[in-house]
Amino acid sequence: MRFQLTEDQHALKAGVRELLDRRFGREALRAAVDAPGRLDRELWRALGDAGFFALRLPEADAGVGLGLPEAVLAFEEAGRALLPGPLVATHLAAGRVPGAASGETVVTAVDGELVEWLEAADVALGEVAGAVPLRSVDPLTPLHRTPTDAGGRALDPVATLLTAAEQLGTAVRVQELAVQHARTREQFGQPVGAFQAVQHLCADLLVRTETARVAVYAAAVTADPADIAAARLLADEAAVRGARDCLQVHGGMGFTWEADVHLHLKRAWVRARRGGGGTESEELLAARLVA
Structure with missing residues (x-):
């Protein structure tokens, strides 16, 4: 298919x-x-x-x-x-x-x-x-x-998946920013993208983003809670690690307030705390495997 x-x-x-x-x-x-x-x-x-x-x-x-x-x-x-x-x-x-x-x-x-x-x-x-x-x-x-944590609540799989989609969008954007910077920023007379270490970072960005994309799109078709949990985990990783790698590609200027990279990283951190991420998705997947 x-x-x-x-x-x-x-x-x-x-x-x-x-x-x-x-x-x-x-x-x-x-x-x-x-x-x-x-x-x-x-x-x-x-x-x-x-x-x-x-x-x-x-x-x-x-x-x-x-x-x-x-x-x-x-x-x-x-x-x-x-x-x-x-x-x-x-x-x-x-x-x-x-x-x-x-x-x-x-x-x-x-x-x-x-x-x-x-x-x-x-x-x-x-x-x-x-x-x-x-x-x-x-x-x-x-x-x-809030004063009390609504622990034990039933997770909304749609909310989990839409958050994963937002995280995918961040992963896409930081990949774009990293590649653009690697092509245009020059050090020692050549673009920084010519250095192998930077190439490896950009390659990792691409792999994580495309893996998350496939998982998120597939979960949107199946709407299966386990597929959604897997997509959320992959999208959270692609967004957070992607933004961190994008900072590395940018070097010192990536940490400045004027650059937008830190905004993507901070948003990815906050989204990752929403329901359906982290341990919650891991436990759902583990329960499905045991069943």
């Missing part, structure tokens, strides 16, 4: 990228970094107008009528662009919370003991009474800690 994107899926992916390039390019990204905690409502409504949140809603319910594979493609592009906001929670709330599908209502949700974008959200799903703000490592993801 061949898993190839259809023309419509390619067009969807390109359309989301074009929208984000136009509405959330580097200038807008840096403006968001300089105004932590502020959510661009105009951009949120533009996402709603484009059908980002209503992508999986039936057309009879004023949705786009597409499926999980298409949602994964859209969230991959959002991850690549470092788009801020409780995207997953609002997407999952479309059709259940009035205004979520159109982008008029920003929805967040408690995830374990953490909740993202609590103060900017119109609706918070879960127990948030007594939540206290945390100093987030990611300037684009404000966090609050």
Whole structure:
């Protein structure tokens, strides 16, 4: 069986990228970094107008009528662009919370003991009474800690997969940044990409990204919880290790505030803490193997 994107899926992916390039390019990204905690409502409504949140809603319910594979493609592009906001929670709330599908209502949700974008959200799903703000490592993801951890909760496989798609987008972007820098930055009269150590880093970036891509796309087709768990683990690794390797390719300048690489690494760290990652996915896979 061949898993190839259809023309419509390619067009969807390109359309989301074009929208984000136009509405959330580097200038807008840096403006968001300089105004932590502020959510661009105009951009949120533009996402709603484009059908980002209503992508999986039936057309009879004023949705786009597409499926999980298409949602994964859209969230991959959002991850690549470092788009801020409780995207997953609002997407999952479309059709259940009035205004979520159109982008008029920003929805967040408690995830374990953490909740993202609590103060900017119109609706918070879960127990948030007594939540206290945390100093987030990611300037684009404000966090609050809730008094109790909702341990033992049933994980939402769709939320897990959409987070994996965002992580895949980060892996794709840091690979692009590393290769671009390796081709253009010169040391000792030649591009740094001519050095074997840098070539190995870029090759590792490619392998991890493409492995994660295959797993995420396949899980979007099967929707099997074990496939989703495997995809999440691979995508988390591709994003976190990819961003760290991208920093190495950039050398000292990669650690500066002016470079965007550290923003991708910090977002990857925060996403990796969401439900469905790490130990939770490992335990799900182990249980499936034992069964």
